[in-house]
Amino acid sequence: MSVHHAAGLGYQRAAGAYERSRPSYPLAALADLADALPLQAGRTVVDLGAGTGKFTRLLALTGAEVLAVEPVTAMRERLAELLPQVAVSAGTAEDSGLPDRCADAVVAAQAWHWFDPDAALAEVERLLRPGGALVLVWNTYDTSVPWVRDYQDIYFRLAPRDLPSPPLPARPGGGSPADESHGPQGAADRWRKVFAGRPGWGAISERHWPNPHSTTVADVVERMMSSSHIAVLDPQAQARVRGEVAAVLGAHDATRGSGAIEMPYTTDVYWVRYGG
Structure with a gap:
């Protein structure tokens, strides 16, 4: 299988910015997963689309053997x-x-939306031992915050129509609505459909954690520039994007200036057991 052009070239160019500007994940989410699956010494977990290892390093804390898979050279290095x-x-x-049957769990953190869902699920079925689980994790923006909504609008307005996007599920008390208008693909929980009627898979379990990310205005700009479809632009187009992001951040009291700010994320975790 080939890698989407935006991911293959964009993340090759922006691996450093990706590592610097993107958040980690709550330790509480890791602890719950470790208990539920379980993840511990003597178990093996495969991390698909591992990137620079944002979630991989947390998986390693459980004592399980971690096998990371990452097709983009700069990210893998x-x-x-x-x-x-x-x-x-x-x-x-x-x-x-x-x-075959090398894993007690397979994880995709901030990555599943890039995959061909049917082919990836067939590969997960091949990798999992009976009773193992697939875990899907995303950090998503809390767009109930006005500046975050305006910031995310830039991302989606510049995204090509074939660019996969993370899911934006509805959440009690706020957050991103499951509305197709939020992105070219994947705005709703389309990833769930691949499990419908597929033998061997159990019910989907899920939990959501607030994940506020302490950062700076400069790193919020870099977060946008590390997006795959922005990183593939020519220097002039990237300069225009920087200017547009700076204008949005300068228009809100919470992000005006150059000091520390908080980027409000929610960490969404889903896991499904496979009977084999």
């Missing part, structure tokens, strides 16, 4: 540099290159 104890290979979610 950054992961290997940061996590020398983790085995990392150059496969894809659809063709990982790992042996």
Whole structure:
């Protein structure tokens, strides 16, 4: 399987900015997963689309053996540099290159929307031991905050129509609505449909955690510039995007200036068991 052009080239160019500007995930989410699956010494977890290892490094804390899979060279090299104890290979979610029945759990953090869902799920079924689980994780923006909504609008307005997007599920008490208008693809929970009627899979479990990210205005700009479809633009177009993001941030009291700010994320975690 090939990698989407925006991901293959954009993340190759922006691996450093990706690592610097993007948030980690709540330790509470990791602890709940470790208990539920479980993840511990003697178990093996495959991390598909591992990127620079934002979630990989948390998985390693559980004591489980972690096998990271990342097709983009610059991201994979950054992961290997940061996590020398983790085995990392150059496969894809659809063709990982790992042996059959090698995993007690398969994780995709901030990545599943990039995959061909049917082919990736078939690969997960091949990798999982009976009773294992697939875990999907996303950090999503809290667009009930006005400046975050305006910021995200830039991302989606510039996105090509074929660009996959993370899900934006409805949440009690606010957050991103499941509204197709929010993105070219994946704004609603379309990823769920791949499980419908597919034998062997159980019910989807889910939990959501607030994940406020302490950052700076400069890093919020870099967060936008690390987006795959922005990173592939020519320098002049990137300069225009920087200017547009700076204008949005300068228009809101919470983000005006150059000091520390808080980027409000929610971490969405879903897991599904597979009977084999």
